[in-house]
Amino acid sequence: MGSVGAKEVPVLLSPEGLRIDGRKLDELRPLRIQAGALHQADGSAFVEWGANKVMAAVYGPREVHPRHLQQNDKAVIQCRYNMAAFSVDERKRPGIDRRSQEISKVIGEAFESVVFAEEFPRTSIDIYIEVLQANAGTRCAGLVAASVALADAGIPMVDLLPAVAVGKVGGAIALDLKKEEDNYGEADLPMALVPQSGRLVLLQMEGHMSEDELARALDLGVKGCRDIYETMKQALRERYAIEPAHGESA
Amino acid sequence: MSRGHRPGRRRRGREGGPSPPSGERVLVLPGEEIPSHGLKPGPGTYRVGGKVFASVLGLLSPRPPVVQVVPLSGRYIPHPDDVVVGIVTDVQTTFWLLDIGAPRWAPLHMTGTPWKIDVGETDRYLRVGDAVIVRVESLEATGRIGVTMNGERLGKLEGGTIVHISPARVPRVVGRGGSMVDTIGRHTGAKIAVGQNGRVWVDGSPEAIRRVSDVLRLIDEEGQRSGLTERVESYLRSTRPTQPEGPEAPEREGSSRDRVEEEFESGDGAEEESDVGPGPEGSEPH
Numbered sequence: 001m002g003s004v005g006a007k008e009v010p011v012l013l014s015p016e017g018l019r020i021d022g023r024k025l026d027e028l029r030p031l032r033i034q035a036g037a038l039h040q041a042d043g044s045a046f047v048e049w050g051a052n053k054v055m056a057a058v059y060g061p062r063e064v065h066p067r068h069l070q071q072n073d074k075a076v077i078q079c080r081y082n083m084a085a086f087s088v089d090e091r092k093r094p095g096i097d098r099r100s101q102e103i104s105k106v107i108g109e110a111f112e113s114v115v116f117a118e119e120f121p122r123t124s125i126d127i128y129i130e131v132l133q134a135n136a137g138t139r140c141a142g143l144v145a146a147s148v149a150l151a152d153a154g155i156p157m158v159d160l161l162p163a164v165a166v167g168k169v170g171g172a173i174a175l176d177l178k179k180e181e182d183n184y185g186e187a188d189l190p191m192a193l194v195p196q197s198g199r200l201v202l203l204q205m206e207g208h209m210s211e212d213e214l215a216r217a218l219d220l221g222v223k224g225c226r227d228i229y230e231t232m233k234q235a236l237r238e239r240y241a242i243e244p245a246h247g248e249s250a
Numbered sequence: 251m252s253r254g255h256r257p258g259r260r261r262r263g264r265e266g267g268p269s270p271p272s273g274e275r276v277l278v279l280p281g282e283e284i285p286s287h288g289l290k291p292g293p294g295t296y297r298v299g300g301k302v303f304a305s306v307l308g309l310l311s312p313r314p315p316v317v318q319v320v321p322l323s324g325r326y327i328p329h330p331d332d333v334v335v336g337i338v339t340d341v342q343t344t345f346w347l348l349d350i351g352a353p354r355w356a357p358l359h360m361t362g363t364p365w366k367i368d369v370g371e372t373d374r375y376l377r378v379g380d381a382v383i384v385r386v387e388s389l390e391a392t393g394r395i396g397v398t399m400n401g402e403r404l405g406k407l408e409g410g411t412i413v414h415i416s417p418a419r420v421p422r423v424v425g426r427g428g429s430m431v432d433t434i435g436r437h438t439g440a441k442i443a444v445g446q447n448g449r450v451w452v453d454g455s456p457e458a459i460r461r462v463s464d465v466l467r468l469i470d471e472e473g474q475r476s477g478l479t480e481r482v483e484s485y486l487r488s489t490r491p492t493q494p495e496g497p498e499a500p501e502r503e504g505s506s507r508d509r510v511e512e513e514f515e516s517g518d519g520a521e522e523e524s525d526v527g528p529g530p531e532g533s534e535p536h
Contacts, residue, residue: 042323042324042325043323043324060325060353061325061353062325062353063354063355072392075353116296116305120353120393121391121392121393122354122392122393123353123354123393151279151280151306151307152307152323153323153324153325154306154307154308154321154322154323154324154325155306155324156280156294156305156306157280157281157305157306158280158281158296158303158305159280159281159303160279160280160281194281195281196281196298196303197298233279236279236307237277237279240277240307240322240323240474241277241474242275242277242309242474
């Protein structure tokens, strides 16, 4: 939305149907995932997705702090999403704000629906997501990183949780918006998919879309999630690569 | 959605029985469908609509009548009779709470020690930060982990240092029949006690401790690769102290180094188990 002294709205879609960074409408930004990037955490992952850089760390299951949050029949899942002060162009005021609170909540709830929390009563599974560099889609990048970190931490769950945002830019439905598309586009629709069941466990929308556009956006997003899923699995396979046990004299 | 057996409620590998028919180790990730061949979903798996899926990252391990996934990562999941290294995190009037790297702190009751203690005197025996070797005695549905210090080779750990490794790597550190930990001890002269929870207590000269720590890190990082024993031995040879008076001499084995006790199971590395306690207490500090 144009601010004071509004800048020119950039052309988001070329006549050839290419986007501001030359991508096609159904094309993801480059995604690189490193599982097990940290030492102290029980599980961790680092995600570079386009110009996003996100680190996720998972601790637990462990004793609950503060204790009154403890639940007798299952683990509580506590998620904190945080953006570094240097993650955006203008300095972001550090600390919890309403946006990060909301994102922490929806990501935590997404994981609650896939983690087998009842296996660890009276414990806490703590997820920390730190956005080091932001370029739209950080909640999805954070979800992807946290999901790989959870698997790295050996937490039992239904499935990994790939996530991506679909949006509407220049009148067209486009996969995986980058910053300019998010800022100047007409709609943004982040989602997280459980590939095993095909269920969505996170779905938000900002802006406007017709019913028909929404249906197409969901289709496109689910396809994108399936691609991201493969990259997530690849990252874990690399981390836990097994060589044949031959030659082991022990 | 029906779960199979709860992981951690079933003793891995101790039931005996042969290792999986095919020696091949298959890595599975959460959400991946597992060919169950009619087997029931075991630990680390779940079933939806007749299909079995992995719930944790680990190695596929068919153990008729169940198919299970042995985790390759994650916190220590306690099993009865595991010998573990714990750190005192809290002192109450009748018990201590120990951090054994498990999801919950484990209470060690004062009756579970070799000492005669009056109520309120617990802090005269163990304080926050002290290290102990204990045995897992009971597991409750609430997640409570009961531990005891009564038993051979259990007790307070004096001196030395504690190195953390992944609990999934413990069988590698111990080796078949304790061969790996024997090798490390023989080459360095250090006293080593491996807890099933991935905490390894090491005592000896500073040089010995450093070499053992390096080897443990090597195993922790490369434990799933083949040729581990050779690499460990070549590391130990290459770092052999130049002075012959170093605690290297093999003839000291069994004298200054305490005998270690092992139980283990044939089968692939992920299944074998071993409990190694420390030697008798009160061994001289360095």
